[in-house]
Amino acid sequence: MAQPTTSPRQNTLRRSPEPRPAGRTGESGSRPRPKSSFNWGLALDRWLTDQRSTLTLGVLLMGLAGGLLFAFVSYLLHGNADQSAVDSALSRPLAESGSETRNWLGLVGASVAHAFVFRWFGVGALALPVIVFLSGYKLVFRQELVPLNRATIGLLFAAVWTSLIIGYVVLVTDSAETASVWCGGIGYEVNVALYSLFGWGNLAFIGFMLFFFIVYFFDVSKIRLPDFSRKNPSRVRPYADDTLQTFEDTEVDEAEAEADLDEEEEQPPVPAPVASAPVPPAPVAPISAPKPVSEPPAAPEVIAQSTGVTLTIKNRDAVADQEPADELAATPAPTYEPDPFEEDDLVAVHGLYDPTLDLPQYQYPTIDLLTEYANSRKASVSDDELTANKERIETTLRNFGIEIDSIQASIGPTVTLYEIVPAKGVRISKIKSLEDDIALSLSALGIRIIAPMPGMGTIGIEVPNKNREMVSMRSVVMSDVFSNSKFDLPVVLGKTISNEIYVADLAKMPHLLMAGATGQGKSVGLNVLLTSLIYKKHPSQLKLVLVDPKKVELTLFNKIERHFLAKLPDAEESIITDTKKVVNTLNSLCIEMDNRYNLLKDAGCRNLKEYNAKFVKRRLNPEKGHRFLPYIVLIVDELADLMMTAGKEVEQPIARLAQLARAIGIHLVVATQRPSVNVITGLIKANFPARLSFKVTSKIDSRTILDTGGAEQLVGMGDMLLSSNSDIIRLQCPFVDTNEIEDICEFVGNQRGYDDAYALPEFVGDDGGQGDEKDVDLDNRDPMFDEAARLIVIHQQGSTSLIQRKLKLGYNRAGRLVDQLEAARIVGPFEGSKARDVLVTDLQTLEEMLKRLKGE
Numbered sequence: 001m002a003q004p005t006t007s008p009r010q011n012t013l014r015r016s017p018e019p020r021p022a023g024r025t026g027e028s029g030s031r032p033r034p035k036s037s038f039n040w041g042l043a044l045d046r047w048l049t050d051q052r053s054t055l056t057l058g059v060l061l062m063g064l065a066g067g068l069l070f071a072f073v074s075y076l077l078h079g080n081a082d083q084s085a086v087d088s089a090l091s092r093p094l095a096e097s098g099s100e101t102r103n104w105l106g107l108v109g110a111s112v113a114h115a116f117v118f119r120w121f122g123v124g125a126l127a128l129p130v131i132v133f134l135s136g137y138k139l140v141f142r143q144e145l146v147p148l149n150r151a152t153i154g155l156l157f158a159a160v161w162t163s164l165i166i167g168y169v170v171l172v173t174d175s176a177e178t179a180s181v182w183c184g185g186i187g188y189e190v191n192v193a194l195y196s197l198f199g200w201g202n203l204a205f206i207g208f209m210l211f212f213f214i215v216y217f218f219d220v221s222k223i224r225l226p227d228f229s230r231k232n233p234s235r236v237r238p239y240a241d242d243t244l245q246t247f248e249d250t251e252v253d254e255a256e257a258e259a260d261l262d263e264e265e266e267q268p269p270v271p272a273p274v275a276s277a278p279v280p281p282a283p284v285a286p287i288s289a290p291k292p293v294s295e296p297p298a299a300p301e302v303i304a305q306s307t308g309v310t311l312t313i314k315n316r317d318a319v320a321d322q323e324p325a326d327e328l329a330a331t332p333a334p335t336y337e338p339d340p341f342e343e344d345d346l347v348a349v350h351g352l353y354d355p356t357l358d359l360p361q362y363q364y365p366t367i368d369l370l371t372e373y374a375n376s377r378k379a380s381v382s383d384d385e386l387t388a389n390k391e392r393i394e395t396t397l398r399n400f401g402i403e404i405d406s407i408q409a410s411i412g413p414t415v416t417l418y419e420i421v422p423a424k425g426v427r428i429s430k431i432k433s434l435e436d437d438i439a440l441s442l443s444a445l446g447i448r449i450i451a452p453m454p455g456m457g458t459i460g461i462e463v464p465n466k467n468r469e470m471v472s473m474r475s476v477v478m479s480d481v482f483s484n485s486k487f488d489l490p491v492v493l494g495k496t497i498s499n500e501i502y503v504a505d506l507a508k509m510p511h512l513l514m515a516g517a518t519g520q521g522k523s524v525g526l527n528v529l530l531t532s533l534i535y536k537k538h539p540s541q542l543k544l545v546l547v548d549p550k551k552v553e554l555t556l557f558n559k560i561e562r563h564f565l566a567k568l569p570d571a572e573e574s575i576i577t578d579t580k581k582v583v584n585t586l587n588s589l590c591i592e593m594d595n596r597y598n599l600l601k602d603a604g605c606r607n608l609k610e611y612n613a614k615f616v617k618r619r620l621n622p623e624k625g626h627r628f629l630p631y632i633v634l635i636v637d638e639l640a641d642l643m644m645t646a647g648k649e650v651e652q653p654i655a656r657l658a659q660l661a662r663a664i665g666i667h668l669v670v671a672t673q674r675p676s677v678n679v680i681t682g683l684i685k686a687n688f689p690a691r692l693s694f695k696v697t698s699k700i701d702s703r704t705i706l707d708t709g710g711a712e713q714l715v716g717m718g719d720m721l722l723s724s725n726s727d728i729i730r731l732q733c734p735f736v737d738t739n740e741i742e743d744i745c746e747f748v749g750n751q752r753g754y755d756d757a758y759a760l761p762e763f764v765g766d767d768g769g770q771g772d773e774k775d776v777d778l779d780n781r782d783p784m785f786d787e788a789a790r791l792i793v794i795h796q797q798g799s800t801s802l803i804q805r806k807l808k809l810g811y812n813r814a815g816r817l818v819d820q821l822e823a824a825r826i827v828g829p830f831e832g833s834k835a836r837d838v839l840v841t842d843l844q845t846l847e848e849m850l851k852r853l854k855g856e
Ligand SMILES: Nc1ncnc2c1ncn2[C@@H]1O[C@H](COP(=O)(O)OP(=O)(O)OP(=O)(O)O)[C@@H](O)[C@H]1O
Pocket: 470, 471, 516, 517, 518, 519, 520, 521, 522, 523, 524, 525, 673, 717, 718, 719, 732, 733, 734, 735, 736
């Protein structure tokens, strides 16, 4: 490791270098870069990704295409006259040659056309302006008129091939004197060369080239004639709106759909960065693997040392975006067996199904809609501040008889974490028992003690920075971690203590409970979450159900109703504020959940991803009700109001959705000001493994939401603790202002959208069929409940007699068990003489459900 630049001396603290971008592990972190070095690569990269540059370049290319076309056509008409002027241009005054040329674009037009038309491709050169135009169009309109790569290959081939075939005609008719301009140099010369080899067999060679190209370019091997003799579902192209179209109508879309889908699979583009300040590529700590990996440890730099204990500042280096492994990847393949012949037909004829073609012109919000705030610079903690804090910590601990070996500091956006290694013989439990006294002695607002630091033999003390950093939404949206994220529902939650941007996958969370006293940043947090999703998802892939009993917080999102919002068929407003309507909407979501489970079951899929993948491959027939299923995110801003007015009516559907909806792509984000036990009930809490808390008013509130204290010690303004998988991480939430949200919603809302909001299933009245779960108390489950559930799932047979026989139980008890299994949505409802449907297809999902029921 690199050595400190100053020799260690008394009264010196050590500071580590700034975190360096991932991948540049070979550089010495402690060697300062010369100030004058300018990074040309970065500047060029930034210029190229700036939308103003792409727009300018695009318009230039389109203009150039027009100019080339003009010059080429003109040359084809007057080229013979211009040839001598061009050839002699360099040997005499340009003005003289210029006055001789008849090209509409003068000597320059004639010279360029001379090269492309006369020397190379002849009439085939006309392909060039078309390619240039298509490239320019893509830059200006940020979408392709036709798939650009394929078009370029096709047009280049056409240029060469036309040149060859015309060259052949010119050769056999011996008209090179007058007509060689039409075939260009390539066409003529190649034909002359081939003629010497094959004689008149040239034509066969040129014909074979065309055949070869068609076979490969259009992959003819895949095209099979559809079977018209039977009712053939391959004639139907599934559309999201369930309209049917025969493939005769849609042939032209095939290549386009395929190319667009390729792009979509790569992730929808997040608009290019235009900021002046480079954003350090920060690592993502996914929710399922929340601990960021640190590699390699940066070399510390001594900055001060007063009492013999060294303070180092530990800033971790960046790591690459980590994708959590697909948890279901190892489970066996689904049971559904499609007819391979028909589906291959469909894909060969229409390409893969692309949901984004619902709104093909849709443009993702651009980065310039987000503001660069003046105070969003990196937090600066002076050496004096570091030394003072270190001394306070040391003195305080010594007063309690605790000696320390060393201190390391990590400077975060809001707080600095001092990690202390106690001297040998000091037991961590002693420090833990003194936690409150130490906090009191340090007496700074927002101090949080973590004793011990999970997984390390150290104690952490977080002390707020005097000058905190505001983390702007713009900076996190621009970050590589977020813009390159391949998560299904990426949400950027903030910056960690080591300045890493923390992006989580809501789809894997799979639900989030949020709490925080009034004014501590909850609404901003919800807006950040919604903004993240809107920046990354196409309207065809995501629908939002917004519940806002406070009636003011989410109103701005009304503008994106026809793009991203979902509502009940008869509802006037998409943002739900009325408690009764909330209950109906929640129940309607339960119906949507059941419908989706039925679709998944029919398709033999275990989750939404598998189902949609199958639909995209056109393996599911829309005539049977199959459709592309967008993710649905339900946001409830202020659960307390709802629980006060509707209690169980709200609690039960929320718990039910939270328990079962993850596999079918419905995810919940529920926020509350009052994290008391009558709002966050055991039932709700048990089903929300990921919880996030802004500052709350008491330790009890902190325990209610996070199962531990600490949230009462936060410093507000988006300072928060995230608890997931029993880890607690302190994060600074990004800031996004109402104006920014307004601009984003306007940007999206002004584009063409769907005719109406996404229609949720109708829910009829108070007990309109959904409240038919018998009065079963799942908190008092039969002791054999788990075994019975496993039995049913293993045998995929929802029968009472199976439980009776295998578990050797009486009829009544087995019947009660089945009722409980139904209430837990493991088996479907009673269906007369038929066995009940088993709603859980595999043991892994079941075990997760059982854990959740137990509140684990
Ligand atoms: N992430 C943040 N960064 C900087 N400042 C913030 C952040 N979040 C919130 N603030 C500041 O705190 C103020 C209150 O935030 P917000 O409106 O989100 O609070 P709240 O918890 O939703 O309050 P209420 O429950 O009363 O609506 C904001 O106007 C802003 O000034």
